[in-house]
Amino acid sequence: MKYVALKDVCKINMGQSPDSSSYNENGEGIPFFQGNADFGERYPVTRVWCNAPTKIAQSEDILISVRAPIGALNYAKEKCCIGRGLAAITPDKSKVSLEFVYWFLKGKNAELKSKGTGSTFKAISKKILEEILIPDVGFDKQHEYAQMLEKIYVIIQTRKQELQKLDELIQSRFAEMFGDIGTGIFNFGTCKLGDVARVGSSHRVFTTEFVESGIPFYRGTEIGELANGQKPSKPYCISEEHYERLANDDTKPLIGDLLMPSICNKGQVWMVDTEEPFYYKDGRVLCISPDRRVFNSKFLQYFMREKTLVEYPKMGSGSTFAEFKIFLLKNMDVLIPPREIQEQFADFVQQVDKSKVAVQKALDETQLLFNSLMQEYFG
Numbered sequence: 001m002k003y004v005a006l007k008d009v010c011k012i013n014m015g016q017s018p019d020s021s022s023y024n025e026n027g028e029g030i031p032f033f034q035g036n037a038d039f040g041e042r043y044p045v046t047r048v049w050c051n052a053p054t055k056i057a058q059s060e061d062i063l064i065s066v067r068a069p070i071g072a073l074n075y076a077k078e079k080c081c082i083g084r085g086l087a088a089i090t091p092d093k094s095k096v097s098l099e100f101v102y103w104f105l106k107g108k109n110a111e112l113k114s115k116g117t118g119s120t121f122k123a124i125s126k127k128i129l130e131e132i133l134i135p136d137v138g139f140d141k142q143h144e145y146a147q148m149l150e151k152i153y154v155i156i157q158t159r160k161q162e163l164q165k166l167d168e169l170i171q172s173r174f175a176e177m178f179g180d181i182g183t184g185i186f187n188f189g190t191c192k193l194g195d196v197a198r199v200g201s202s203h204r205v206f207t208t209e210f211v212e213s214g215i216p217f218y219r220g221t222e223i224g225e226l227a228n229g230q231k232p233s234k235p236y237c238i239s240e241e242h243y244e245r246l247a248n249d250d251t252k253p254l255i256g257d258l259l260m261p262s263i264c265n266k267g268q269v270w271m272v273d274t275e276e277p278f279y280y281k282d283g284r285v286l287c288i289s290p291d292r293r294v295f296n297s298k299f300l301q302y303f304m305r306e307k308t309l310v311e312y313p314k315m316g317s318g319s320t321f322a323e324f325k326i327f328l329l330k331n332m333d334v335l336i337p338p339r340e341i342q343e344q345f346a347d348f349v350q351q352v353d354k355s356k357v358a359v360q361k362a363l364d365e366t367q368l369l370f371n372s373l374m375q376e377y378f379g
Contacts, residue, residue, distance in 0.1 A: 001137070001379075007130035010101060011090040014066070014126045015055045015082035022052035029053065035085025036065040036072045041157075043077045053081035057088035062102055064089060067123035070116045071109040073102060087129060097139065099146035104134050106149075107378040135378060145377045152370045159363035166356050173348055174302065178337055181306045188337040194330030197300075198289040201326065202251045202282045210236045215243040216278040220261030223285050224268035227260075227305075229360065243279055251287070253280075256297035258288040258304060262323045265312050267305035271297055286329060296339060298346035303335055 006012070023032065029051030031044070038044045044063065057063060057076045065072040066087050082088055091101045105112075112132070116122030137145075179186035193199060205217060214237040216222075222232035238246075253259060253272045260269045262284050280287070290300050311332065312322060 001135050003133035004136045005130060006089075006101075006132045006134050009092050009095040009134060011092070012126055012129050013055060013057065013061075013082075013088040013090070015084050015086040015088070017083040018050050018052055018054045018081060022050045024049050024051065029081075030056070031078065031080040032083065033063065033080055033086060034083035035067065036069055039063075039065070039072055039074045042075055044074050044080075050081040055082050055088075056080070057082050057086075058090065060098055062089040062091075062098070062105065063087075064105060064129070066125075066129075067116075067118075068121040069113070070122055070124055071105075071112045073105055075102070087126070089129070096134070097142045097146060099150070100142035101134070103146050103149045103374075104378050107374040108132060145373075149370065149373060149377075152366060152373065155366050156363065156370060159359055159366060162359045163356060163363070166352050166359070170302070170349055170352055171306075174306070174345065177341065177345055178335060181303070181335075182310055184333070186335050188335055190333045190335055192330065193288070193332045193334045196291050196294045196334070196336065198250065198287075199326055199329045200251065200287055200289075201285065202280050202287070203246050204282050205238060205242075205246070205279065209238060209242060211239050213237055214239045218259075218278055218280045218285065220263055220268075220281065220284045223259050223261050223270050223280065224266070227268040227270040229357075238279060243277055246279055247277070250289075253287055254289065256290070256292065258290070258297065258301055260286050260288070260304065260308065260324070262286055262325070264308045264324055265322070267309045269301050269304045269308065271301040286324060286326060288329065294336060294339070296342040296346045298349055299337075299342035300334070302345075302349060307332065307334070 017034065018032070022029070025048060027049055029049045030053060031046040032048045032050035032053070033039075033044045033046075034048075038047065057080050059076055059078050061076040063074045063076055063082065064087050065085060067085050076088065089101065089105070091098050112124055112128070113122070115128050116124050174181075178188065210217065216232065217236040217238050218226070218232065219236070222235050225232050255272050255275065257272045258269055259272065259280060288300070288304070290297060308324070312324070
């Protein structure tokens with residue numbers, strides 16, 4: 001396959017922030033987009049206007065984030081001012097189609113990120129954009145590639161929306177049965193988590209004690225992956241002998257216990273569902289072992305997911321990032337409905353989860369096809 005430099009088929013216009021005195025929220029001038037924070041799914045969301053623009057993008061230009069983060073894309077739906085976090089790419093329509101360039105840049109996201117430089121945050125220059133190589137194919141192939149990728153992308157978005165609707169179904173059912181976690185107005189009583197569960201962590205494991213293979217050792221990252229139904233990508237390991245020394249007391253999680261990262265900003269609460277041995281990082285992973293006479297673990301898992309989303313910004317402690325501590329969890333108010341009602345909710349969640357598994361499987365397969373085609377088309 002032949003390639004040409006992007007600068008040979010597109011005009012690249014790097015953004016530049018205008019004087020702040022020209023900013024306004026009254027609709028005076030043209031929309032002003034500073035960077036990735038203004039991007040929507042396909043088109044940016046206008047929040048600020050500028051009456052003295054310095055760099056301008058035209059309708060149907062491709063807007064690309066060139067710093068923090070690199071590579072995000074949107075289409076300009078109208079004439080607009082672009083700040084230094086963006087560049088506008090205007091395809092020469094006698095050589096390439098707009099959609100082909102858009103999907104090409106989507107496929108080069110990882111490569112562009114890898115070329116970023118800067119000590120505080122990464123950025124890419126105009127020269128890097130200009131010299132990236134794009135396949136030199138005819139318009140028939142360009143349209144074929146773009147149309148196929150668009151169709152698959154729409155399917156992927158539809159699958160994601162289906163998953164979101166299933167999550168909303170569970171949220172609605174919870175609110176109907178138990179009340180509102182956001183407001184703290186419940187249909188049943190509450191108590192402190194520490195009164196109805198053992199809350200703790202593990203023994204210290206040093207990096208020098210890791211081995212090539214053995215018992216999986218989970219950090220907050222791996223617990224987050226497990227909470228999202230994913231297989232841990234790159235867990236560390238400790239030896240079986242080391243595990244036996246560490247896990248001979250109440251730090252060893254049991255089936256039905258809950259593990260969560262201390263930096264739990266996305267509701268990443270995993271319910272242990274395996275008897276396969278593993279260990280976890282002290283302090284950075286917290287373990288909740290509920291009183292089984294009081295709680296159905298599935299109910300408590302869902303409650304803690306939603307509760308941490310509400311409480312994380314308020315209860316976190318730490319100088320550089322918010323972080324749950326054992327004492328904060330112990331002091332957290334938790335809902336205690338009758339156990340039979342918890343089980344009704346858990347059964348409902350289990351049924352919805354079956355649907356989610358099927359949708360997720362279809363989503364994963366479609367994403368694999370999309371990734372494969374991106375590789376085939378653009379390398």
